[in-house]
Amino acid sequence: MRAMGQAQKWERYIWPLLTAGVFLVLWHFSVKWTATKVFPSPLDVERGMAELVRKGLLYHYVVDSLRRVGVGFFAAVVLGIPSGLLLGWYPGWAFVVNPVIQMLRPISPIAWIPVSIVWFGVGEVAAIYLIFLASFFPIVVASMNGVRNIPSMYRRAGRNFGLSSAQLIVKVVFPAVLPQVIVGLRIALGIAWLVVVAAEMIAVDSGLGYLVIDSRNSGKRYDLVVAAMILIGLTGLALDTGFRRLEKLRSVRWGFLNDF
Amino acid sequence: MIEAIFTERAVKKGRALKTKLRAEGVNMVFNGDGHKVQVLQHIDLEVGDGEFVCLLGPSGCGKSTMLNIIAGFISPTGGQVWIDDEAVRCPDPRRIFVFQERGVFPWLTVEGNIGFGLFRLSKQERAQRIAHYIQLVGLQGFEKAYPQELSGGMKQRVEVARALAVNPDMLFLDEPFGALDSITRLIMRRELLRIWEAERKTVILVTHDIEESIQLADRVVIMSTRPAKIQQIVEIDIPHPRDISSPRYLELRDGIFEQIGLAHKV
Numbered sequence: 103m104r105a106m107g108q109a110q111k112w113e114r115y116i117w118p119l120l121t122a123g124v125f126l127v128l129w130h131f132s133v134k135w136t137a138t139k140v141f142p143s144p145l146d147v148e149r150g151m152a153e154l155v156r157k158g159l160l161y162h163y164v165v166d167s168l169r170r171v172g173v174g175f176f177a178a179v180v181l182g183i184p185s186g187l188l189l190g191w192y193p194g195w196a197f198v199v200n201p202v203i204q205m206l207r208p209i210s211p212i213a214w215i216p217v218s219i220v221w222f223g224v225g226e227v228a229a230i231y232l233i234f235l236a237s238f239f240p241i242v243v244a245s246m247n248g249v250r251n252i253p254s255m256y257r258r259a260g261r262n263f264g265l266s267s268a269q270l271i272v273k274v275v276f277p278a279v280l281p282q283v284i285v286g287l288r289i290a291l292g293i294a295w296l297v298v299v300a301a302e303m304i305a306v307d308s309g310l311g312y313l314v315i316d317s318r319n320s321g322k323r324y325d326l327v328v329a330a331m332i333l334i335g336l337t338g339l340a341l342d343t344g345f346r347r348l349e350k351l352r353s354v355r356w357g358f359l360n361d362f
Numbered sequence: 363m364i365e366a367i368f369t370e371r372a373v374k375k376g377r378a379l380k381t382k383l384r385a386e387g388v389n390m391v392f393n394g395d396g397h398k399v400q401v402l403q404h405i406d407l408e409v410g411d412g413e414f415v416c417l418l419g420p421s422g423c424g425k426s427t428m429l430n431i432i433a434g435f436i437s438p439t440g441g442q443v444w445i446d447d448e449a450v451r452c453p454d455p456r457r458i459f460v461f462q463e464r465g466v467f468p469w470l471t472v473e474g475n476i477g478f479g480l481f482r483l484s485k486q487e488r489a490q491r492i493a494h495y496i497q498l499v500g501l502q503g504f505e506k507a508y509p510q511e512l513s514g515g516m517k518q519r520v521e522v523a524r525a526l527a528v529n530p531d532m533l534f535l536d537e538p539f540g541a542l543d544s545i546t547r548l549i550m551r552r553e554l555l556r557i558w559e560a561e562r563k564t565v566i567l568v569t570h571d572i573e574e575s576i577q578l579a580d581r582v583v584i585m586s587t588r589p590a591k592i593q594q595i596v597e598i599d600i601p602h603p604r605d606i607s608s609p610r611y612l613e614l615r616d617g618i619f620e621q622i623g624l625a626h627k628v
Binding site for chain 1: 468508
C-alpha cells in the first residue's frame with residue numbers, strides 16, 4: 103500500500119475489510135479470555151441481530167429512525183437554507199440575529215429534550231423537533247457564511263449583466279454557496295443522526311435509540327445493545343456516503359478542489 | 363524634449379472620433395478607520411467611440427477605482443462620468459467589466475458562462491451567439507468543460523467571450539492578463555486586438571504594464587501615485603500590428619518610463 107496517491111481498486115476494499123476482520127477477532131478473544139458474562143461476543147451479537155430480523159424489528163426500527171431524521175432534517179433544510187441566504191445577503195439582519203444564533207448553537211440538542219417534551223409531549227413530534235434543532239443551526243450558519251464569502255466579483259458580474267436581485271440570488275448567489283451549503287448539510291446530517299439516538303431513548307418507543315435503551319432495561323440484553331450500536335454506525339456511514347456523492351456533482355465539484 | 367514629441371503628435375493627429383465617455387472632475391475619497399484617503403483627484407478624461415484607451419499607473423494608485431466608477435459599481439465622491447451623454451449611476455449590460463480570469467463562474471460550463479448574459483434571448487438565438495463567440499475566442503471542443511478544467515488563458519478567453527456575447531458598446535478590462543504567464547499574456551494581447559479590430563468596441567483597459575499599454579492602446583493615460591491624477595496622455599501613433607522593436611515604439615516606451623520616473627536600466 104502506498105502512503106500517497108491512488109490506491110488500487112481492490113486495495114480500497116481489501117484493507118478496510120481486513121481491519122474489520124482483525125477487530126472482530128480481537129473482540130472475540132477479548133470476550134473469551136476475560137470470561138465476561140455481561141459483554142457479548144461477536145457471535146452473540148450476530149445471533150441477536152438474527153433475532154431482530156426474525157421478529158421484524160430490525161427493518162422496522164431502522165426505518166423509524168431514518169424517518170424521524172428525514173422529516174426533521176428536511177424541515178431544517180427547507181427553513182435553514184433560505185434563512186441563511188437572507189442573513190448572509192442582508193448583513194444588517196445578521197447583525198441583529200447572529201448573537202442569538204451563536205448563543206443557541208452551543209446548547210446540545212440533548213439539553214432541549216425536557217423542553218421539547220413539555221412543548222410536544224412524549225412522542226414522535228418531540229423527537230423530530232430535536233432533530234430539526236440539531237440540524238437547523240449548522241445549516242443556517244453554513245449558508246450565511248457561504249453568502250458572505252462569495253467573491254464580490256461574482257455579484258458584480260451578475261449585476262453587470264442586468265440581473266435583478268431575485269435573479270442574482272437564483273443564478274449567482276445560490277450556485278456560488280452550494281458547495282459550502284453541502285458541507286453544512288453533511289455536518290448537520292451527522293449531528294442529526296447522533297441526536298436521533300438520544301431522542302429515541304427518551305421520547306419514543308421505537309427506533310434504534312429505543313432499541314439500545316430497551317434492550318438494556320428489559321433483561322440486560324447486551325447482545326442487542328451492541329447489535330443496535332452496530333446498526334447505528336452502519337446506517338450513519340451509509341447516510342454520509344450517500345451525501346458525499348453530492349460533492350461529486352460537476353456543478354459543485356469546483357468547491358471541493360484545492361487548486362482552484 | 364519628450365513632452366514636445368508627445369504634444370506635437372497629439373495635435374497633428376487630432377481627435378476625430380465622436381466622444382463616447384466623458385469624466386468630469388472625478389474625485390474619490392475613501393473613509394478608512396476614521397481617516398480619509400483620497401484615491402482620485404480631479405480626473406478629467408474623454409474617450410472616443412471605438413477607441414482603445416489604457417489607464418496606466420503604479421499598483422494601488424487608484425486606476426482600478428477609476429474603472430469601477432466608470433463601470434458604475436461605485437459612485438465617486440465628486441464629479442461625474444457621462445457615457446453617451448447619460449450620467450453613469452449603476453452597472454449596465456451595454457458596458458461589461460472583465461475581471462481577471464477569476465470572474466468566470468466555476469459552477470457553469472464554458473457554454474453556460476458565455477450564455478450567462480443572454481437570458482433574454484430565445485433558446486435558439488442564445489445557442490447561435492454562444493457558438494459564434496466560442497469560435498471567436500478559439501474554444502471549440504471545450505463547450506461542456508468546466509472552468510477548473512481550463513488553463514488561465516482559456517478562462518480569460520471565456521470571460522472575454524461572455525462579455526462580448528451580450529454585444530456591449532464598451533469593454534472595461536481590469537488588469538485582465540495580470541495572472542497569466544508571459545507567453546500566454548502576449549498571445550492574449552494579440553487575441554484582444556484581433557477581437558477589438560473585428561468588433562470595434564470602445565475599450566478601457568487598466569494595467570501597470572508599460573509595454574502592454576503601448577502594444578494595445580490608441581492612447582495611454584498615465585496616472586500618478588495616490589491620490590491619482592492624470593499625469594500625461596500619450597498618443598500611440600503606431601499602426602497595428604505593432605513592431606515592438608521599431609524606433610518609434612522604443613521612443614514612446616522610453617518616454618513613458620521617464621514620465622513615470624523610472625530609469626529603464628535594470
